[in-house]
Amino acid sequence: MIENFVSAVNNVLWGNGQVLIIMLLACGIWFTVKLGGVQLRHFGHMFTLLKGSNKSTKDGISSFQALCTSLSARVGTGNLAGVAVAISLGGSGAIFWMWMIAILGMATGFAESVLGQLYKVRDENGEFRGGPAYYIKQGLNKTWLAVAFSLCLFFGYGFVFSAVQANTITDALNNAYQFPSEYTGIAIIALASLIVIGGLRGIARFAEFVVPFMGIGYVLVALGITFINISELPAMLMDIIKSAFGLQEAGAGALGAAIKNGIQRGLYSNEAGSGSVPHAAASAVPNPNHPVSQGYIQMLGVFLDTMVLCTSTAFIILLAGGSSSEQMEGIRLTQDAMSSHLGEGGTDFVAAAISLFAFTSVVANYAYGESNLHMFKLDNRAGRAAYTIGYLGMIYWGAQAAMPQVWAMADMALGLMTVINIIAIVWMTPTIVSISKDYFAKRDRGEKVEYKTGDCEIQGKSEDGIW
Template identity: 35%
Template sequence: MQAFEKVLGAIGDIVWGPPLLILIVGTGIYLTFKLGFLQIRLLPYSLKLAFSKSQDKNSEGDISHFKALMTAMAATVGVGNIVGVATAVVIGGPGALFWMWMSAFFGMATKYGEAILAVKYRVKDANGQMAGGPMYYIEQGLKMKWLAVLFAIFGSIAAFGIGNGTQSQAVAGVVLQTWNIPTWITGVILMVVAALVILGGIKSIGNVTAFFVPIMAAFYLIAGLIIILTNLPAIPAALGLVFSDAFTGSAVAGGAIGTVIRYGVARGVFSNEAGLGSAPIAAAAAKTDMPGRQALVSMTQVFIDTLIICSITGLTIVMSGLYDSGLEGSALTAAAFSEFLGGAGPVVVSIGLIFFASSTIFGWAYYGEKCFQYLFKNPKAIYIYRILFVLVVPIGATASLDIVWTFSDVANGMMAIPNLIGLLGLSGVIALETKKILAKIKEEKNGVTSSDEAA
């Protein structure tokens, strides 16, 4: 098993090496310029649209813009926002936070492109529900079904690791450490909760995440904002260190600037998943009259996840000065929060981690089942997948998952490759649909609205 793990680790290093990171960020840069820096021009409009509950309520789709966004946020905001950021700052130094921001900025264009294609090429399944994502726009848009099948295979496998086992393990670990509750008890509770949410399908997941995600995000953000607002004099120095270290790598042994960039970009991508092709699966379920409208909503996910939530974690760690203390992962984040919140610090991080990881299980269950459905077509396959997914939760909470994590890491990377090929190959479609939504927005500003908006 150790030899197998080493082989997987070597494959993971290759898959997540500089070529793929350059391809992911490069795709974001390309789309950013092709779309005229859309993420700057339309971010205020996108945020307003994302939190509108009446928008497109009578349009075709399964769930609202907001619920589609919250489902994607549930899957994206996870262990990476606490553990991933800490890892990036420890290995890459404070400057890694800057490169996380850069990957997120360009990732917003990538996420926009993914969602626009997901809605454009979505179909109705045998149950009358929407099905979409990279497998559909690769098959229908690029006419490369073999590549779509590869994406679906890797997506359905990765969901069990990154979106399930590793998340339940993180929750069980922090509950054991903080409250001394045995991991198997946590695993059983998580399984029951997951079953109640996941077995009901996307509408159930959407309803739960629409309530759950804003609360969990607000809880963590409020704690972070208390730290920042009560330590405003320390912010300029922290930001100065982030920016200076981003281009010198002085905080890394030997001044390895490449290490700063690599870990900043890599952890940014893991955090917001821009380019992996997971979130557009949820976007395809949204009620919308235009692909570009849901794409603008999806774009805000990266902004909230990385530029806000990850920044809270990163700046707190940098201000604490503990990034070179030898602590790692959630222990480092908890210690950093303790520097400013005292004994409440570890509790805040523990509760945040529980919320973040649990919600990731809900979101990734939907991603995995849609990939599985694409492969097997039979609607009953979805229910088989859901049951298997729920049963893995307690196993993940109690088992050692080093190999599962590494294997899922590889599967995530392999998901990204066909998805990025699809994005680049269909960039013309993305641009065309963008012209349509820009024209629609112009009409709205001039007082012209669609019938469902007027209603």
């Protein structure tokens, strides 16, 4: 009965209805136009802001920690298993559509992160918290919609997504070393508990240390494999383009599969528009002290996740001869591809990489759910304890569940969150445009870029004393 319900919802959101694909494409185009192609026009500025992004205070984490925390959640199964799923179901052309949704998604990620930072609040410890529920409540005065989003987020990031990550870790380790799933699940729970007990700051410190190390290491391996197979690169790129537009023998059916799976898995990986990243953006102390600075920082996260890390996995699989198949293949396709390049050590490398990638997501997902406890006045010891127990229980369940079942529940949770968030941010376009123009104008005039309440018109009002 539950499976039938999940399947029916996903069919509307992702399947025949294709509601989300249309919404995401339209939203990305909308904000690209409204913000003047900010992701292309100010591409270099994203990297410039990284220079002063390591300052934190008692109020919040640093911008760099916020970026690493959001990348911790983004960089997981989507980058290794998700890319493999996209290729197995949609062929190599799915990668092109993954790139397209990332470029458009950069504008969407910019918009939602600006709102997350603008409407942030202080929790009972005086630390910054925020996200879609908070900007929906304060900016649109729609408490019921804010509560609906929070419930979807608790279901998704608080519980189901961590089950997906745990499922991929156990599958990878079982495939490589025949480790029993239940024991791997217990080990994940033990390690996650040690980190999440430190709250958002503990998670941010962990992410700041681990994410750069694992990201750079993975990209270097992918570059090495690409260089070794450089003669095959032109043909592979041509195959991606041809497959993306249905120019192969399979025709229109393959085109539809490429678009659907590329966008679906691309969103799952970079999370642009889903409403997750604004939680990390809201927790940061921005530098310069303006909400738009976090828009740039988190826009960079979309680029790094999809255009760099997902592309690395795609090249590894395609250069090994990977292609579409009749069944949904996940992390094992990536392991097999790596083994064809690196021999027996390939499986070991992917098992280690996916375990680290997915584990950072497990930990960061906790932070997103925890940020919404304040919405229900549960950011206290009892509320956090109840949330933590449920979160850890879902990790154990996910470690042993069947893969299609877990992915289906993850798709539903992500889809429902995304629908609510996209409606909200499009509704709040006047605020996004107004505050972005304030930043652009101050920067162009060479003034100190800083935001104070009243500098520009916004919908609703931000919390007193925040700005």
